[in-house]
Amino acid sequence: MTDKDKIYNLIIKNLTDEISEEEKEFLEKGLSSDKKMRTSYFSLFSFWKKFFPKRQNHTIIEKTEKKLGLTYQFGARTNSWSWSKIAVSILLIVSVSFSIYQLVKPKQNITLNSYTCNANKAQAHILSDGTKVWLNSNSMLIASEPFIGDTREVTLFGEAYFEVAHNENQPFEVQTRKLKTKVLGTHFNVIAYPTDEIHEISLYEGKVVIYEEDTPNENYVLTPGDRAYFTSETGKIKIVHTDLGKEAQWRDGIIRFYDEDLFSITKQLERKFQSRIFIADSIVGNLKFTAEFEKESLERIMSVLSQAHEFDYKFTNNGVFIQSKN
Numbered sequence: 001m002t003d004k005d006k007i008y009n010l011i012i013k014n015l016t017d018e019i020s021e022e023e024k025e026f027l028e029k030g031l032s033s034d035k036k037m038r039t040s041y042f043s044l045f046s047f048w049k050k051f052f053p054k055r056q057n058h059t060i061i062e063k064t065e066k067k068l069g070l071t072y073q074f075g076a077r078t079n080s081w082s083w084s085k086i087a088v089s090i091l092l093i094v095s096v097s098f099s100i101y102q103l104v105k106p107k108q109n110i111t112l113n114s115y116t117c118n119a120n121k122a123q124a125h126i127l128s129d130g131t132k133v134w135l136n137s138n139s140m141l142i143a144s145e146p147f148i149g150d151t152r153e154v155t156l157f158g159e160a161y162f163e164v165a166h167n168e169n170q171p172f173e174v175q176t177r178k179l180k181t182k183v184l185g186t187h188f189n190v191i192a193y194p195t196d197e198i199h200e201i202s203l204y205e206g207k208v209v210i211y212e213e214d215t216p217n218e219n220y221v222l223t224p225g226d227r228a229y230f231t232s233e234t235g236k237i238k239i240v241h242t243d244l245g246k247e248a249q250w251r252d253g254i255i256r257f258y259d260e261d262l263f264s265i266t267k268q269l270e271r272k273f274q275s276r277i278f279i280a281d282s283i284v285g286n287l288k289f290t291a292e293f294e295k296e297s298l299e300r301i302m303s304v305l306s307q308a309h310e311f312d313y314k315f316t317n318n319g320v321f322i323q324s325k326n
Helices: 003-015 021-033 033-050 061-068 084-090 100-104 260-275 298-308
Strands: 111-115 122-128 132-136 140-145 154-164 172-175 179-183 185-193 198-205 208-212 220-222 227-233 235-239 255-262 277-279 290-294 311-316 320-323
Touching: 003 021, 021 277, 033 235, 111 122, 111 132, 132 140, 140 179, 179 185, 179 198, 198 208, 220 227, 255 260, 260 277, 290 298, 298 311
Parallel strands: 154 172, 277 320
Antiparallel strands: 111 140, 122 132, 132 154, 140 154, 154 185, 172 179, 179 208, 185 198, 198 227, 208 220, 227 235, 255 290, 311 320
């Protein structure tokens, strides 16, 4: 693990009040010597303080905030959300999609807007440039608006479908954990939940360029029908051409699985229904399913899946438990 990785892990521990004095000293040294990391921590701290205001023990960032003279306004376009179980994972994002210049330039009257989606229902938003964004369950989009500078930058945690307003003079960029997607005007879908190892980008119309933030010259161009798989651990990108057809029907409350194993399916169901799902053994977890559900309850979905491949399931106060049929 590099020193940078250690510092980001310590950032999380500090925000959750689980850091030791020795670790705090190491963190202070890291933040004082790395401006980019210090700026990232400032932004992450601000989000944490906004959504979890009860946590007050943040002396490091408060000192940094005063030293840099950083102040900005949060927008009011935020819905209530209930995905605290992955909030800490969000803090693993190592880059901030908006520059410090955008945050502090007072004459531009820039607002940091956070768009979120409640569980079990996709939500549509229109950004200041006219771009339409649909957010899936447990997803969040951050945008510094109005967009200024050479690009329109947003940061995504989760899944979103974009219909980007065309502006050849100001490309639209979506920042996820380590990957950037750059477009002029197009329709595409991004799946980039912080807790997922593999992220996906599917292109429906137009053209997009994707690249890792650290290696912008090593980019890949997607054309309609292309889907890119990015593995965050290895940095590998794989592109396949497929029939995207009904892939983005989640916007209308439709869930589709095509030859997916139960491990993958339950991860999606957990996000949508905000319910823990436990699988007792890999035999059941590796069962493959192809199915489509439109605005069905979790109970109904579990019933149908258990009939397709026989397994037992039980709803409890702690979640849903799945095991091989006795």
